[in-house]
Amino acid sequence: MKNRRQLLALGSVLALGTLGLPAYAQQPTYKIGYQLPLTGNTAQYGIDFKNAAEIALDQFAKAGKSFKVEIVFEDSRSDTKEGVAIARKFVDDKSIVGVLGDFTSGVSIASAQIYKEAGMPQLSQTASHPDYTKVSEWQFRNITTQAQEGPLNAEWLYASGYRKVAVIAEQTDWGQTVVSNFADKFKALGGQVVFSEFFNRGLADFRPIITKIARDKPDAIYTGYFYEDGAQFLKQMKQLSVTIPVHSTSASYNQQLITLAGADAEGMKLTATFLPNNPSKNVQDFVAAWKAKTGQAEPGQFPAQAYDAVNIMLAALERAHPNVTRKSLRDQLAATKNFPGVTGDTTFDADREPSKKLVRAQVKNGAFVAVEK
Amino acid sequence: MNASDTTSRRWLWTGLILTGLFVIVPLLLSLAGRSYFYQIANTIMIFALLAASMHLVTGVAGLLQLGHAAFYGIGGYGAALLATHFKLSFAATIPLAGLMAALIAFLVAVPTMRLVSIYFAVATLGIGQMLHVITLNWVAVTKGPNGILLFGGMKLFDIDFSKPVPAYYLVAVIVAACVYVIHRLSHSYYGNALRALREDDQCADAMGINTPRLKLESFTVSGFFAGVAGALWAHTAGYISPADFNFNVSILILSMVVLGGLGSLPGSILGAIILIGLPEVLREFKAGDFRNIIIGVVLFGVILFQPRGLIGEVSALDFIRNQFGLGRKARSDGKQMRVGWL
Numbered sequence: 001m002k003n004r005r006q007l008l009a010l011g012s013v014l015a016l017g018t019l020g021l022p023a024y025a026q027q028p029t030y031k032i033g034y035q036l037p038l039t040g041n042t043a044q045y046g047i048d049f050k051n052a053a054e055i056a057l058d059q060f061a062k063a064g065k066s067f068k069v070e071i072v073f074e075d076s077r078s079d080t081k082e083g084v085a086i087a088r089k090f091v092d093d094k095s096i097v098g099v100l101g102d103f104t105s106g107v108s109i110a111s112a113q114i115y116k117e118a119g120m121p122q123l124s125q126t127a128s129h130p131d132y133t134k135v136s137e138w139q140f141r142n143i144t145t146q147a148q149e150g151p152l153n154a155e156w157l158y159a160s161g162y163r164k165v166a167v168i169a170e171q172t173d174w175g176q177t178v179v180s181n182f183a184d185k186f187k188a189l190g191g192q193v194v195f196s197e198f199f200n201r202g203l204a205d206f207r208p209i210i211t212k213i214a215r216d217k218p219d220a221i222y223t224g225y226f227y228e229d230g231a232q233f234l235k236q237m238k239q240l241s242v243t244i245p246v247h248s249t250s251a252s253y254n255q256q257l258i259t260l261a262g263a264d265a266e267g268m269k270l271t272a273t274f275l276p277n278n279p280s281k282n283v284q285d286f287v288a289a290w291k292a293k294t295g296q297a298e299p300g301q302f303p304a305q306a307y308d309a310v311n312i313m314l315a316a317l318e319r320a321h322p323n324v325t326r327k328s329l330r331d332q333l334a335a336t337k338n339f340p341g342v343t344g345d346t347t348f349d350a351d352r353e354p355s356k357k358l359v360r361a362q363v364k365n366g367a368f369v370a371v372e373k
Numbered sequence: 374m375n376a377s378d379t380t381s382r383r384w385l386w387t388g389l390i391l392t393g394l395f396v397i398v399p400l401l402l403s404l405a406g407r408s409y410f411y412q413i414a415n416t417i418m419i420f421a422l423l424a425a426s427m428h429l430v431t432g433v434a435g436l437l438q439l440g441h442a443a444f445y446g447i448g449g450y451g452a453a454l455l456a457t458h459f460k461l462s463f464a465a466t467i468p469l470a471g472l473m474a475a476l477i478a479f480l481v482a483v484p485t486m487r488l489v490s491i492y493f494a495v496a497t498l499g500i501g502q503m504l505h506v507i508t509l510n511w512v513a514v515t516k517g518p519n520g521i522l523l524f525g526g527m528k529l530f531d532i533d534f535s536k537p538v539p540a541y542y543l544v545a546v547i548v549a550a551c552v553y554v555i556h557r558l559s560h561s562y563y564g565n566a567l568r569a570l571r572e573d574d575q576c577a578d579a580m581g582i583n584t585p586r587l588k589l590e591s592f593t594v595s596g597f598f599a600g601v602a603g604a605l606w607a608h609t610a611g612y613i614s615p616a617d618f619n620f621n622v623s624i625l626i627l628s629m630v631v632l633g634g635l636g637s638l639p640g641s642i643l644g645a646i647i648l649i650g651l652p653e654v655l656r657e658f659k660a661g662d663f664r665n666i667i668i669g670v671v672l673f674g675v676i677l678f679q680p681r682g683l684i685g686e687v688s689a690l691d692f693i694r695n696q697f698g699l700g701r702k703a704r705s706d707g708k709q710m711r712v713g714w715l
Binding site for chain 1: 406409411412413510518519612613616617649652653662664665
């Protein structure tokens, strides 16, 4: 008896499903590829991107648009070999009209060579390498590069009265741009970079570097690190009782920094494009959805970046609809203007670089808060 | 069975391999009509060359090499810098990149040749890391972590080698030629001498084999082919950075050689096919996070149940000797004696 009722229920669901099908079939479905590291050393970032993308896609589906969008996620492990294979795969799939990713600049650029050749729009949420958007007219990025952030921080530090600054950054393409863009502007303003060193990502012991910095007695330290290295650095600063003020970039903006470094993170200043305590509605919606989906604390800069990248792509799709091709999607991406994202308003300039408003923030009482100076 | 028998069989097998590589595989690839498969095929061939070059030094000569990716990297960087700074044609950069890697391998080999077993392994590990750190930190020349973009494309005689089909043939021809040389080196009396040195270098020394010289030669030749593979990778990918040549790559190549069978050339190539191909096959099956675990299980299973590798050295040598190069000697009773190599 019970079984029969279940069967009946199942049957009716199936019947409803088939009835519903024709209505859905009329809606075109566009496919977007997303290449990102879901395993390997940088998996934590890729998994965040995937969650953020799914939130964006979910909200889009609920908005009741006249077309549907599907995202195909492929794991690149931040490995160039795998990245280029994925790029070929996406290019081969004629139903894929645009691509998001990859995470690292290296994999993004190697894949970009393939997208350039095939004519596929590519929007990376994080590739900050200066040459990435120079590969071809098909590459876009949704992250402010150090070309924008570096000079801004230089001005901030200079205005704070610092004249002698030590600069350290991770030894990656991004770290290189952190140092050069900051140092050029700071020197032009009349300041002095008294110490500059690169470290390998995941360095366990910053004490030799901190000791050397302390010896040069700078007014402040400008740092280019992600949250894991940042937490180590700040904790070891405290252990060595070095109290020089620390400034950093938006890359270190992550709640995990405070979780890992605890009270030692207190006082660090940084520039950011995304603050989860921003009262505007879209930010609060995203933060709430993020907490509900992942069960984690507030999202950091990078998931917000990915969330916006997906939404920029969806908005461009909507403008290109119903004549969606790779070419028309590229043109619509290029036409993105004042897109209201959670990381601020995004406009792509002629070089397909975003210009965003950066805010100044500081760690105060265990939270990132906006500050004036 | 007579001598001409082996000759005809050799031609049969050579023909089969060449038809497979230059006709059947491209035909299948074009039937599939997806550039994705060409990409995988190229990556497999480049890693087959890397595995084959490591096979010569680690499998045949028995020198555990833990820094092979460094020579791969020198080739990649050599080719990229020659093409971007000196505007050389890609065709010229490939052999030059090989020579650069061979030169560095030679310089590295001179002081390390007296080392044996684990000491040699640690020395190559150190050298590999050193070269990696140099590419990462010598920003003025290598652009450090920024990597090098190759905008030039690959054009020669009006053929654009960056398109999938010409790229496949380019890589296939070069890899086939290199693997042929490695085959001749490892399946000959020269290879026997290397094996003797692997089994017991003091004994080999006593037999009149110049062991330091053989080690030096095999290491340099292996470096040359790794360099060629690096150049092929740089040109087909269009962008290289130090991360492409890190320690993990050395271990990947070593895994290919061990998986296929230490000392077995067909095994090394099979190892490359499996370790590059399997992750992509699993991607098709949406294995997700299990991809890496499955690869680990395969490696573990092979080491556990087939410790000599998928194609062990003995069976590989047996096969190659019978099909390609069985030497013969007339016995006093007029019959042919099967001995040695051609």
